[in-house]
Amino acid sequence: MISPKRETPLRVESQNTDPNQSKLTLSARESVASRLAVFARLFYFGGTELQLFLSKRWFAVAAMAVCGAASVSAPALASAPTQIRQQSALANGASSARATKLVTDDSGSSVAIPVAVQRIVTLAPNLTETVYALGIEDKLAADTTYCDTPLAAKAKPHVGGPANPSLEAIVATHPDLVLATTMTSRETIDALRKLGLAVYFADPHTVRGMLDTTQKIADITGAPEKGAELVASLQARLDALRARLDERPLQHVLFVVWEDPLISIGQNTFIADALRWAGGESVIVASQDWPQVSMEEVLRIEPEYIILTPDHAETDNSHEIDELRARPVWRELKAVKLGRIALADEEFIRPSPGLVGSIESLARQLHPEVFGVPATAGASLTAPVREPATPKATSGAIRLAAIHAGLKPTQEHASCGL
Amino acid sequence: MNADVRHEPVVSDPYAGFVQPPQVRLKVEQVSYAYSATDRTAPKFTLGPVSFEGHQRELVAILGPNASGKSTLLKLLAGLIKPLSGRIEVDGEEVSSMELRTRAQRIALVAQESEMLFPLRVWEYVLQGRYPYGRRLRFESAEDCLMAGNALAQVGAEALRDRWMDQLSGGEKQRVILARAMAQQPSLLLLDEPTQHLDIGGKVELLRRLRKLADENRYTVIVVTHELNLAAEFSDRIALLHKGKCLRIGSPDEVYQPEILEEVFEAPLEVEMRSTGRPRVLLRGARE
């Protein structure tokens, strides 16, 4: 403890009036700092010591450090093959050589898929549905938590959501093939491919594209005949529908994906294409997939029908009509006043085999007169997947509001487009 | 009233006639400075030319009304701004050409307040004064701790060692700030209006301490202050500034002439010589 008394000569003499003395004490301090000398010298930023920073010694040490690190780590691990070429060999004990074939998926990538696919993982609800429709659900090892169509899919093991599945969970199921859509991020697909898994990317933009994808999936999963049969029956239904709707002008519709804010669909989505099959044309012309639209535009265009996508299956649209009639701007729309609200079930927004049934049911709502459906109370919008080719006349009737007992077949053609 | 205030600085050397005059620490030769306010119509402010010398163990007070250039002069002495003309030398070296670290080893400017973002203990704060010595990335040695401890002891703040800085009172904080400046082991100690926020007891204590430090540690202490009487009591020499000109430099009794003081401060002042040889300034009935 230093005593604060005046007579301590040491203190007075320690004034740095003597430059030699200060140099001596400086070297004593240097020895303390020299413990960290190596590190400190590497990064010695000083005023006039800028030369030190630029000196060769600094760079030499730094270069050595980098080379050392690289040389130590590189040889040991660089040769590590992180790809699994035959991961499912462990699962079924087959020999190490597996035959694969090259397939081009919807993104244009070339994917090497095993010839014999035993275990599939699907990363989207529509893919799960396709797998069940093809009758190969016993090959389905795992799907996502959102896969609920058909209900049996809920009992399968899950790997997470479509957007961010757990890589480990997917690997743990030892899949031969992983099916993915745009719902899964590019990074995840790349990561799965890097781990050596075969990932088939399915992204149809049209209804026919959906049929092609279904056929392709059937081909690569070893059920080509079933695929052909399914596709043929779906195609037949579509053709029949088209025949019935033939020469009917397309209804101008506003397809509402979300109400608040108002989000509709773009021209390039498969929903727009499905709409055309159902006899409707979206009034929103946009290149983006999910454009946000202002109510002013809608008021100007005055679509003939408004299509809503309710969360749960609705049997009739009376509830929706009442709700829209209560909303301030919506109730000015002609379509709302006339009660021309059509409901599309959740299959409609999914490129899967069930889409066809959805198209049919929507067509019945948009063109009721074609199907000979009277404006009666009570309507059902059931659309089972395996419906026979000709739609029944009694089911799928739409209930229109009481105001317009008779709907004229000819409608005014409001100008569409923005 | 003498309307003619002389503009040449009157410098008198209190050490004239000494056998061995104390070492000259600070040399200010014909230093001048000027700056213009941001508003273009306002006139430029000019300081100088100023010349004087500071010796070891000397306490010089710089006095003057507001906007007379006191703080500017102090900043010039500290090396914060460069003079337009003239030289300022400390221990033989010119201040404006000194390296930052060397300057910190010679000159210590005592801050008025210390705004601290994150809490710091008193001893950590004082140890920071040792920064100019040693390498950039350094760890304090035993010697540094010794110096810091000495400094704390000399300001009488030993007991505050482990306290948090923001828990100190105004006076305690100032002592600690002073201790940090002292830990720099400077030749020149500069203070800019250190008595501003202190009560009269604090003011006296501070100046007493500065006087003692000047004597014991052989500092040259330069204090900018408004306190006419305290300056007269404790300082060896006083520099009187007025509108950027240095009017007088000399011992208190020489500088405190009633006419000059009244002219400079524009207040009715009287000077009374006391038995100690130090003058005292009084207010002569201000209610007129």
Place this chain on the structure above:
Amino acid sequence: MRPLTPKRILGVCAALAAVLFIECVVSLRLGAYPISIVDIVKTLFHGAIGHWDEVPDEYKSVIFGIRLPRIALGILVGSTLATAGAGFQALLRNPLADPYVLGVSSGAALGAIVSLIVAPHTVGAIQLAAFIGAAATVGVVYLLGRRGGQLDTATLLLAGIVAASFLSAVIMFLMTTLSGRDLRGMAFWLMGDLQTPPPIQNVPAWFAFLFTIFVFAAGAIYTTASDLNLILTGEQEARHLGVNVSRVKLVVYVAASVLTGLAVSVSGAIGYVGLLVPHAMRFLFGNDYRLLIPTSIIGGAIAIVLADTLARTIAAPTELPVGAMTALAGAPVFIYLMRRRVR
């Protein structure tokens, strides 16, 4: 009076490193794919000495392909963000500063979005573009933040906030005009994701490269640690004590921005780490930057590895975003530390 010694620094860092090590071991063990600790150790051992044929393929892909890169990336990103946060808090003299306050993350995200528009399938384009975006933002904010030739704290902060807002607006604009696919990728990017695979095949070389950048930038900040201690008691006072304040500020600014750009370009913007970890380390170990920087480095690694492990195990098999976990876990810890503070 106990001044800071290198010994104390090493001691504290060793203790923290031990915590990190234990955490990594636990994290290696947890996951959807069941592997016992013994098998993990065997796999690591065989991998390290190059005997790949003795390692089952599955274990190799899970440990070396999924878990280990994720933990390594977590350590890197955590250290980087915490160091940058500590640096910015000193530079801006603001305890609420985090690495993103100067708009660097928005710049990096914008670079990434632009690369997705322009070259969506080029390998490594995203990382490079993000880094360029971060660097460009740093440059612009620096130019705007100068006053009288040097970095002025208040102006810098304003310039950073303005840049962040502007870039965010541009990002919003671009996101609404992009088609649906790219949108999803960007949502991930802005929320942070440690699963992004490295753009080159040689994973260890990639990590060595990132680590080298980190070491240089963090080292540069560490050389100014004493200076920062002084600057935090007042810039003028620091100048009087011989600190070259303008140069220290420049070094810290560049280095901290490099660190932030690095972190955002490899893992998106993970929040709260850069803000909270330095504060937590301050509460535990004091304000001295010579100790704060090393402890923040290890503390940041601990925080992110913990958050990521929780993110991938709590709601398995669903993977939560790392940024959400850092906020959920970080805020209560912060509140607890704040209340415990002895003042």
